[in-house]
Amino acid sequence: MLNNSRPCQPQSAGFSFENTRRNAVLEGNLSELGYSSPKARKTGTTIAGIVFKDGVILGADTRATDDMVVADKNCMKIHYIAPNIYCCGAGVAADAEVTTQMMSSNVGLHSLSTGRPPLVVTVTRQLKQMLFRYQGHIGSSLIVGGVDVTGAHLYSVYPHGSYDKLPFLTMGSGAGAAISIFEDRYRPNMELEEAKKLVRDAIAAGIFCDLGSGSNVDLCVITQAGVQYLRGYDQPAQKGKREGQYKYKPGTTAVLTKTVTPLPLDVVDESIQLMDTQ
């Protein structure tokens, strides 16, 4: 993210810490008034990935938290990078989202330029180079998995730019719970159904044992043949059934004043978009 304020001047090398003084002043001013600066929302997540006989399976929970309140009960943490490569993101929600979108764009362009389908190792290298450049200020921990011409690969990339290449990986606040399931039951070259169950169980361990993770299990199965994105593969935690009725009759909210302004408009086009209220 380069500063565009002085486009005609040559960019200075290295990192720009111009805003740190301003931020320190702002923090001081806000705390005097009793406010605190807005915190970046973290996903507080469990993400996991394994390599099995035919490819890789990525799994994630679907809870996004704002401190210790659930902000989104069903968010998507498995992001598209390329037709054969997907990426799970943990850490700061905005960072994971934007980083994966940038990778998707870069990898798409690179693949057009080389004339070849993208490699998983390309995504990992570009990710780690970018994250290292930002010295950990971009708080996204990612698990990249996919199947390319060289085979099935799984990498984890940390916010400061280090990466690991392993047959099974977990990240996020629920990583401890999930890795314990993998360490117990992982074997190389597992069959599809057994592998799906293993990832589902690992994410479920994070959902139940980690407060930052919850709601549903999303899976993404990537093989040579194609990708199966299983959104809402399992819903281990059920919402309780309410016993009472909480409907309000029209007129319950007091109307203090009413002004009617008729607008002379014609209906040109009508379309309906359903809200996801589940």
Add this chain to the structure above:
Amino acid sequence: MFTQVYGDNGKMKEYHYTGPVEHRFSPYSFNGGTVLAVAGEDFAIVASDTRLSEGYSIHSRDSPKCYKLTNTTVIGCSGFHGDCLTLTKIIDARLKMYKHSNNKSMTSGAIAATLSTILYGRRFFPYYVYNIIGGLDEEGKGAVYSFDPVGSYQRGTYKAGGSASAMLQPLLDNQIGFKNMEGVQHLPLNQEKAVQLVKDVFISAAERDVYTGDALRICIVTKEGIKEETVPLRKD
């Protein structure tokens, strides 16, 4: 590194940004949990979830926060579990002392007043506990006393305390206090409706508060005695 800005009185203010800050030992920790008490005409309900957590982990899924004090009074304590345990032990001791000196059990109002004194006694190293007492008063009517960590209390009809209190309290204000509603009959709360409301309200709290969940323990106090009911909640 530091930066200077002109303050209100025209003198320069100094801001110091020292980078990573060393944290001292904190004697408190937050163990989560939500408590709720509702008073009716001839009953009182004290309910709490049973999850005990710390940080992102769960210590126990079966640690209720309602404690029976007398046949007519139940207290709900949430916050720092260490202080909750000690405080309930101290209250139990004071109940025994009162019974031995005065030859009768403490009334709900008396317990509330005593608790206020106990809490203020630690004004400068407080018990990190959010208390709510629910019980029957001398006339047999339901009573709810809600406290802050240093002993300020008042009697009311309903109160939510603990981690999800900010989510529950407005809903109770609407459904029990009939606030922000026009043209609605102010029906007195009966026991079945109150229990149903408590269950529904905790189901909603468990959806959005990570510290609330696992199970709900409801203690219903009537002149017949104290009845306990346990209802499962989301475990994630």
